[in-house]
Amino acid sequence: MRILDSLVTSVREAAVFNPDVQLAPACILWPDRDRQWEAVIPRLQNEMPELLVLGDYEPERKTGPAIWLRCVIAGLNNPQVTQKDADIKSMEESLRKSAPSAENITPIIYLPGVSRHDLRAVESCPAYLKPLAELQYLGVIWSQVNAKDWTILAFLKSDQGGLGLDVAMDKATLSAMQLSIYRLLDEEVELLRGKRLDKDYFNTLLTGGDPVRDLLQWLDQGDAFRSARGENEWRAFVEVCKSQLAFHPENDGILAGADRLASHEGPWKPVWERFCEAPRRYPNIPAQIRRCQPPMDTIFWLTSDGGYDGWPQWNEDMENSLRQSLSSLGEHPPHEARKRIADMVKQHGRRKKLVWAELGEAPLACAVEHLGTLAEITSNALSAGTVEDLATTYSNSGWKADDAVLRSLACINRQEDQEAVTTAIRSIYLPWAEESARHLQNIVDKSGYPFKKVQAASIRLNKKSQDGSSTIILFVDGLRFDIARRLEALLDEAGLHVDGKINWAALPSVTATGKPAVTPLAHLISGELTNADFEPSVADTGQSLKGGYHLKRLLIDNGWSVLGKSEAGDGNGRAWSEFGDIDHEGHDRGWKLAKHLDGMLAEIMDRVETLISAGWKAVRIVTDHGWLLMPGGLPKIDLPGALTENKWGRCAAIKPGADTDERLFPWYWNCNQYFALANGISCYRKGEEYAHGGISLQECLTLELTVFAGDGGRTSLSSIEIKDIVWKGLRCKVSVDGGVASLFLDVRKEAGNSAASVAMSVNPIKDNGVGSVVVEDEELEGTDAAIVLLDADGALVTQVMTVIGGGNR
Secondary structure, three states, X not given: OEHHHHHHHHHHHOOOOOOOOOOOOOOEXXXXXXXXXXXXXXXXXXXXXOEEEEOOOEHHHOEEOHHHHHHHHHHHHOOOOOOOOHXXXXXXXHHHHHOOOOOOOOOEEEEEOOOHHHHHOOOOOOOOOHHHHOHHHHOEEOEOOXXXXXXXXXXXXXXXXXXXXXXXXXXXXXXXXXXXXXXXXXXXXXXXXXXXXXXXHHXXXXXXXXXXXXXXXXXXXOHHHXXXXXXXXXXXXXXXHHHHHOXXXXXXXXXXXXXXXXXXXXXXXXXXXXXXXXXXXOOOHHHHHHOOOOOOOXXXXXXXXXXXXXOHHHHHHHHHHHHHHHHHHHHOOHHHHHHHHHHHHHHHHHHHHOHHHHOOOOHXXXXXXXXXXXXXXXXXXXXXXXXXXXXXHHHHHHHHHHHHHHHHHXXXXXXXXXXHHHHHXXXXXXXXXXXXXXXXXXXXXXXXXXXXXXXXXXXXXXXXXXXXXXXXXXXXXXXOHHHHHHHHHHHHHOOOEEEEEEEEOOOOOOHHHHHHHOOOOHHHEEOOOOOOOOOOEEOOOOOEOOOOHHHHHHHHHOOOEEEOOOOOXXXXXXXXXXXXXXXXHXXXXXXXXXXXXXXXXXXXXXXXXXXXXXXXXXXXXXXXXXXXXXXXXXXXXXOOHHHEEXXXXXXXXXXXXXOOOOOEEEEOOEEEEEEEEOOOOOEOOOOOOEEOOOOOHHHHEEEEEEEEOXXXXXXXXXXXXXXXXXXXOOEEEEEEEOOOOOOEEEEEOOOXXXXXXXXXXXXXXXXXXXXXXXXXXHHHOOOEEEEEEEOOOOOEEEEEEEEOOOOEO
16 A cells, blocks of 8 residues: 555545444544645545645635635535535535545545644634634544644654654654655555665655666756756755765766766765666766866876776776787787787776776777787697698687687777777788698698589588478678688577588689589589689580579579578478678778678578578578688789789689799689689788688688577577467466477466476477466466466576466456
């Protein structure tokens, strides 16, 4: 019961009488000398339509002078009177319609500024009040057992007719209690028992129950915060700040508050922690702090690992210091640069967890974490061992260097930051990638390239789809090994089963050559000797696959469906689809590709989930090649244009009969046609940050992913829905749509608490989508509960509220 409900009940019960020895009171008089209740009377009139008020003549508000009130009372208590004022007739009809009992209305007259004593002293009673004096005998007065008027404090505190609550008696509490009376009415009485109600409680109540939020809003909004609040709320806010934070908003001002927030000492620490939880809710606070003078009187400003993290000026100075350190790495050999980066991680790494990083004001602190990973991985060179050794080491850990480069670049926006990070990357990553590429190229010179050409029409099958039916091949252009690892992690987090297989791209590592090589019909494709664009053709007809039309036709003619980017098919047979174009974005954006990869991978994951939802049992993700990315540009190597028919970034077709020292490699589609590949990670074009076509682990080693729907995946569970609920006594029967494999049914008092189960046993959902359980305790019939579906691991899949024994809530 709310305080409001208790108050209404108490006032009305004043009219209770013994009909055997008493007449019904004509009215209930409510004297209130100090006008403590006056602010909530309009609200109480909504709860008590019989409540009239002594005051100016405003009948629409049930307010009028004493003589008018006497006429209303007379009319209500004497239905036989036929000649009545129109307002009194309207009042009578209104009260009889809205009063709890139309046959027994006891009007209540609220008397603001009037005490019980004023009524008792009839002879000296003010003239405006005299018409009501007689009503103290014809009616009753709502008062305490000691005949004193009910004040707010007395009603809350008294255990004789009041609520018996523990209320402080100091002046500040009484003032705050008076100000908060409107909101106090909605408080639950039982929740207040045993609780000390003091000034802080009442002020917090008036400010909405969250003084820390209010303080942050004031620091953020300034005068607009005060303008949006009433005078009582503002006064309560000030009192709360004074009491809990030893801070006076009016006297101290916003800048003093911003200063204390930045220092976040003592009671201001939880205020700072709240700001850090959601700093974007208070966008103006950082600017307010910047207007304050930070504590510059210490030599530990730039070296401290704590104590100043509330100051954006400190974070800015730390960023400037880190930028200078990163920019100087080009002056040091790789091993020394790696050591310096490790030191930077120790000094600045913690800042990536601070509020300034979340606000995007510590990009270098975020980037240096990934540069630390890059330094660690590149400390182990990939310049020894066999091709199998290289593939194993790179697939286990080497790819993380490429990933760290991209992640560090994704953190930055400003040109000066990009230049600093670029310097760091080139100082340790460029020589590492160069060494590994040259070692791989030397192996290929001696032992040949490890790619094995497809000799028969087949696709790799998993034991879950042995016959190859219900399998779709999804081609993603430029899905480099490290990016495939990111995608694999996303799919795994979504609850999908993912198998990976390492492949080598066809040479040269360009789309024209590599894409046909990963189709299921590579054995039906060949290459012409005169082809300088690395575009193969249909073996039987000689039709070029350039443009994609004849490749699509070849797939369809051999029993493969070809699905567009927005088509999902019906999940039957075999299909080919293309989605995503990382390679195109890389050529267009250069190093800025790093900033867009997460969004592109999210789209690819959505595409996979759509295909799984459409019924495909397996989605096989293939790609044509990887790529090299070097901010600031790959090293330039010269190849005269007179020697080439076609020159790309990392490969070139040499003119027949031309004399060159370039290393030549056979084309994948025709071993009698050769082309040149750039040495190391060099590029035939100047200023290229993104390129492919040559031989390096980044360009040639790819990861093929085969995805299967998992029992606990987001895709398989998102569409699950409890459709029909039928109670027969204490047996609950449900129907489930959207896939029912390994689902279990339970009924609980608390959905997320397995110990709150009220079912005799947790039962599986049958293959037809129907399940049932029995509630054990008959006394629970008619109470609220949750019907829950669980996966095989006991995790909550979905839920719906119900009433035990009685259908949906």
